[in-house]
Amino acid sequence: MSSKISATERMLNLVIALLGTSRGRSRHFIRENVNGYARTAATAALEATAGPAFERMFERDKDTLREVGIPITTTTSFDEEDQEQVLYRIKPADYRVPEVRLSEDAMTMLAVAANLWSEAAFSAAAQSALRKVATRAGLGWYDDEATVQSRVRTLEPAFEPLWTALRESSEVTFDYRPAGAATTTSRAVQPWGLGSKYGEWYLSGFDTARGAQRNFRLSRITSSVVPGPAGSFERPEGFSIASVLDALGSGTVHTARISVPAGTVHELRTREGATVETDGAVPGRDILTVAYREPELMAADLASLGAGAAVIEPGTLRQAVAGSLQAALAAAEEPTPLPAGTIAAGTSGALPPLGPALPRTPAKRNTTRDRLVRLLSMVPFMVANPGIPEEELCSEFGISGRELEADLGTLMVSGLPGYLHGDLMDVTTEHGQVFIRDAxxxxSPLRLTQEEACALLVGLDALKAVPGTDKADALQEAITQVKRVAGPDAWLADAVALQLLTGTQAETISVLQGLIRDGQACHAGYLVRSRDELTQRTIEPRRIYSIDSTWYVRAWCRTAGALRSFRVDLLSNLTPAGPQLNPAPDTAVDGGSDGAPYTPGDHDHEVLLLAESSTAGRLAPAYNATLHRLVGAAGGEMAVRMLVGEPATIPPLLARLAGHARVVHPPELRESARAWLAAAAASYAGEGSAHHAVGESSPATPGLDG
Known part of the structure; x- marks a missing residue:
């Protein structure tokens, strides 16, 4: 008689039963012999309820197995009484990852591609795919030890529901705030692709109300994404999100004329193609002529410069910058929503009362389906790594010791029908090491899911654009093998794409790679943006990495006598400086080796911002901040608690956010930010500016819906 067990254990036993037969299993056999299903009832009255209950449970289980990529085949046969019956089977060749042959270099490139997603929604899928391929290839485990590494984040709450809708061909609805607009509109879209460029994620799809393809920036989606029924539309053949990303930023070249104090605003002066002329009308000021393609991005850059730069023309750009600054100033002048007496005005005081830290993203439920996939992945991994320590197993699968104990307990009582000693998997733990036998x-690992195949292929394709790689052949080998393994699911690699490198940074990255390879140092100019200061450095490059589309070099700075992270786009005039003189640091204590460009220091300043929930959700991971509810505060805003090296970086950030965040603490920073924004907004007020241009309404960014 079947005992009541968890749904995960029942489906695990069903998988083993259907894999362990060459002929197939009938429904009757499954019901009577697979643990977890209720046997035939003793009376007709009881069977009238138990029979349909088994049928519903069995159908649900089959659907779940198919959803996780386990194909179940059916054949028709006849029993001993010549009664027709359906037999169910999982063919091993359809279940498992095909045999993979990869060189060690190609396996290393797979690790680089998988780790690219370590801070993104595809993280677990990418690591699972890497684990499966490595196990099937019979190769050892490979870490991402490349000197060029990239990390992509999916900060927007809309990403995961849109990704699910893309895979399932579900139309979605959401509220959207177009560029330059103060209000939102409801949109109904058939998702065709998702892509990342300029550090932003974009959705491309068919807008049903407008009857045309449109592109949407995910950070402008202001509501939950509501999916419709699966299979409600067909993606057009030949669509590639990569071509959409290529078109972004390839539109008309605009020219801006900007008034700046002489000898300042080096960020604009050092832009490629920028020209400078002395302003004859206003002594002590220059006029910079700067080319740009994306009005919205240019407006954000100029807003962050505050009163140091005033747009003369075009008027549309001027008005966009002025609008951002005015919105940021209006937010800064709002009363701080604190309980009475919490912090006296003008005093630094303690932090206002905060609720407990909130998760940056909603916690994922550990569903029956998730646990089944984990167990099916855990078994081949343990077979390939006998004696693996318990803590390594927990780390590999992202589970706690208690969860591991439960998983191993489930595996110990699962096996072939009969469930005698030789039928069950034998799992033992000896001195903290785990062994599995009779498995x-x-x-063999389960075939790659759609998400796993997509994570590897998109990561590998993105790496092709990184200059100077000495493993191009290995990269192509990895792409070819993963496409073969993915089979029909490889189409998703055309629906998701990353552009890791834009602009003119490729040449600098190639030079830095050569310095790392040859163990050489270099002299370089470096712009410290927070101080608008051009400095001269001598650096010994160790590693190059990117976060989204921003590239950094981790280097020993002889000037500072310490490791520092430098933005590649702010480096200039690299010249040889001889061999590196300082030993490479222990990466275990290298504060910049965790993918964050900012290394916390003893003299950091704690800052508390108040932001609308969607903005707070993007700020927290970007600044390694924690999210809180502000005790006593009303509304949907959230507190963002962060550490910064220089408080002067906060006002430009608020200008970029255009009113969607403001400073709460410390009070002196709140006041200095308000004053900075007031001065910046005043530089665009009426005729008070040295060069005034009346702008029209701000246009949409080329290539984006608005």
């Missing part, structure tokens, strides 16, 4: 049925 031949599940010893």
């Amino acid at each position: 031949e049925t599940l010893a």
Whole structure:
């Protein structure tokens, strides 16, 4: 008689039963022999309820197995009484990852591609795919040890529901705030692709109300994404999100004329193609002529410069910058929503009362489906790594010790029908090491899911654009093998794309790669943007990495006598400086090796911002901040608690955010930010500016819906 067990254990036993037969299993056999299903009832009255309950449970289980990529085949047969019956089977060749042959270099490139997603929604899928391929290829485990590394984040709450809708061909609805607009509109879209460029994620799809393809920036989606029924539309053949990303920023070249104090605003002066002329009308000021393609991005850059730069023309750009500054100033002048007496005005005081830290993203439920996939992945991994320590197993699968104990307990009581000693998997723990035996049925990893295949292929394709790689052949080998393994699911690699490198940074990255390879140092100019200061450095490059589309070099700075992270786009005039003189640091204590460009220091300043929930959700991971509810505060805003090296970086950030965040603490920073924004907004007020241009309404960014 079947005992009541968890749904995960029942489906695990069903998988083993259907994999462990060459002929197939009938419904009757499954019901009577697979643990977890209720046997035939003793009376007709009881069977009238138990029979349909089994049928519903069995159908649900089959659907779940198919959803996770396990194909179930059916054949028609006849029993001993010549009654027709359906037999169910999982063919091992359809279940498992095909045999993979990869060189060590190609396996290393797979690790680089998988780790690219380590801070993104595809993180677990990418690591699972890497684990499966490595196990099937019979190769050891490979870490991402490349000197060029990239990390892509999916900060927007809309990403995961849009990704699910893209895979399932579900139309979605959401509220959207177009560029330059103060209000939102409701949109109904058939998702065709998702892509990342300029550090932003974009959706491309068919807008049903407008009857045309449109592109949407995910950070402008202001509501939950509501999916419709699966399979409600067909993606057009030949669509590639990569071509959409290529078109972004390839529109008309605009020219801006900007008034700046002489000898300042080096960020604009050092832009490629920028020209400078002395302003004859206003002594002590220059006029910069700067080319740009994306009005919205240019407006954000100029707003962050505050009163140091005033747009003369075009009027549309001027008005966009002025609008951002006015919105940021209006937010800064709002009363701080604190309980009475919490912080006296003008005093630094303590932080206002905060609720407990909130998760940056909603916690994922550990569903029956998720646990089944984990167990099916855990078995071949343990077979390939006998004696693996418990803590390594927990780390590999992202689970706690208690969860591991439960998982191993489930595996110990699962096996072939009969469930005698030789039928069950034998799992033992000896001195903290885990061993598994009698697990031949599940010893090969389950085929790649759509998400796993997509994560690897998109990561590998993005790496092709990184200059100077000495493993181009290995990269192509990895792409070819993963496409073969992915089979029909490889189409998703055309629906998701990353552009890791834009602009003119490729040449600088190539030079830095050569310095790392040859163990050489270099002299370089470096712009410290927070101080608008051009400095001269001698650096010894160790590693190059990117976060989204921003590239950094981790280097020993002889000037500072310490490791520092430098933005590649702010480096200039690299010249040889001889061999590197300082030993490479221990990466275990290298504060910049965790993918964050900012290394916390003893003299950091704690800052508390108040931001609308969607903005707070993007700020927290970007600044390694924690999210809180502000005790006593009303509304949907959230507190963002962060550490900064220089408080002067906060006002430009608020200008970029255009009113969607403001400073709460410390009070002196709140006041200095308000004053900075007031001065910046005043530089665009009426005729008070040295060069005034009346702008029209701000246009949409080329290539974006608005």
